[in-house]
Amino acid sequence: MRKDKISNAVIRRLPRYCRNLEALRRDGVERISSSALGRNMGLTASQIRQDLSCFGEFGQQGYGYNVESLYQEIREILGMHRQRGAILVGVGNLGRALMRNFDFASSGFDLQAAFDIQPEVIGREIHGVTVRDAAGMEEYLEAHDVAVAVLTVPQQHAQRVTDRLVACGIRGIWNFTNFDVEVPEEHADVVVESIHFSDSLQVLSYLIRDNA
Amino acid sequence: MRKDKISNAVIRRLPRYCRNLEALRRDGVERISSSALGRNMGLTASQIRQDLSCFGEFGQQGYGYNVESLYQEIREILGMHRQRGAILVGVGNLGRALMRNFDFASSGFDLQAAFDIQPEVIGREIHGVTVRDAAGMEEYLEAHDVAVAVLTVPQQHAQRVTDRLVACGIRGIWNFTNFDVEVPEEHADVVVESIHFSDSLQVLSYLIRDNA
Secondary structure: OOOOOOOHHHHHHHHHHHHHHHHHHHOOOOEEOHHHHHHHHOOOHHHHHHHHHOOOOOOEOOOEEEHHHHHHHHHHHOOOOOOEEEEEEOOOHHHHHHHHHOOOHHHOEEEEEEEEOOOOOOOOEEOOEEEEEHHHHHHHHHHOOOOEEEEOOOHHHHHHHHHHHHHOOOOEEEEOOOOOOOOOHHHOOOEEEEOOHHHHHHHHHHHHOOOO | OOOOOOOHHHHHHHHHHHHHHHHHHHOOOOEEOHHHHHHHHOOOHHHHHHHHHOOOOOOEOOOEEEHHHHHHHHHHHOOOOOOEEEEEEOOOHHHHHHHHHOOOHHHOEEEEEEEEOOOOOOOOEEOOEEEEEHHHHHHHHHHOOOOEEEEOOOHHHHHHHHHHHHHOOOOEEEEOOOOOOOOOHHHOOOEEEEOOHHHHHHHHHHHHOOOO
16 A cells, blocks of 8 residues: 655655654554644644555554554564565775664664775774675675665775675665765666765854854 | 744755855966856756845855865855864764764764764774763763764664753754654754664665666
8 A cells, every 4th residue: 555656855854753653662652643643743643644655554543653663663664574675885984884873773774794995994993893804795795684884984985885885795884975976877776875974064153153 | 144944955055056166266267257166066057147146245256265264164064164063973983984084073063072872992093083881971961062972872772862962952963873863843943864874775765676
């Protein structure tokens, strides 16, 4: 019952649904109305119903949503129940921060390996993951089932590393380089999801512009 | 000529306009049509015209946009031409990564100080910024003009630190804790801009779901 074309805005709200439902679940809430869920998320009841109707029939008139089953359904829609392979490329400060502190498993990924070109970091183990020589990246990807690469290399290497990853059949690139990497047309199905820190700070800058 | 209520989606596109115009400018492009700018940004010409009309009269029929002046106008709209004070709270891996590698100045902020509670990091200087004892945060904020706090503390401290910052009159919180911090109603004008790493990875997970 999933619609073919779901808007980007709805997709980007799914993780927020997930976080909200997780909090409700933790608090022992068993069911919730669309209006109460809407209040938690800053949306109207009808937006909630419309969002969720993209993925199937979840709520019941007069009952609302079962928190546990909606939570599990959304996790499944997002693919969080699987553990897909991931690698990280570029073990600088940010790469290390992600390796040490980010919970890949709870988002449905298994961080299997990291790659760098600096001799002083190659061979080190960080939070149970070995840092390998980036020269062997192609060989590694050939031998392992890796869906996603986390890109934390310096900006000037971003496109070249992307090209190598795409050529190896990577399916998704999680891009932290603040550089808009491009995938060639013949690999248009490769998904690039970028976290642009500066975009976020500039939005904050805009929003505090007038207050005080 | 700025409209009172500009949609969140338009505001979130402004930094992307900025990045695109900066690239055009670097390439020596002097003017661009709304359709060409739209192609760069994955938008239609009429979306471009609509977005920009929220902020004033920029283009000229038959001429398009002057790249340099549109770039400068958008930087000004975003407040990037100022250098507002910022502090960073929580000098762990991620905090350090931001201090060392993130270019605050080019987004309009001057990172003035960092705070932590760990004796081994207090007093250190990272990329020209001194790490201070978090116990002195209130006193520092009292004495300095700080608009924004970058929140990179562990999740369990996120709300408590937010409460302290808000009580000191901070105007914006750039939240990296993956925790939805709340500001009390009497300080509803404080802006919280969160970068939820896991939301972004889950969207990526969704988008690669079907493409084998």
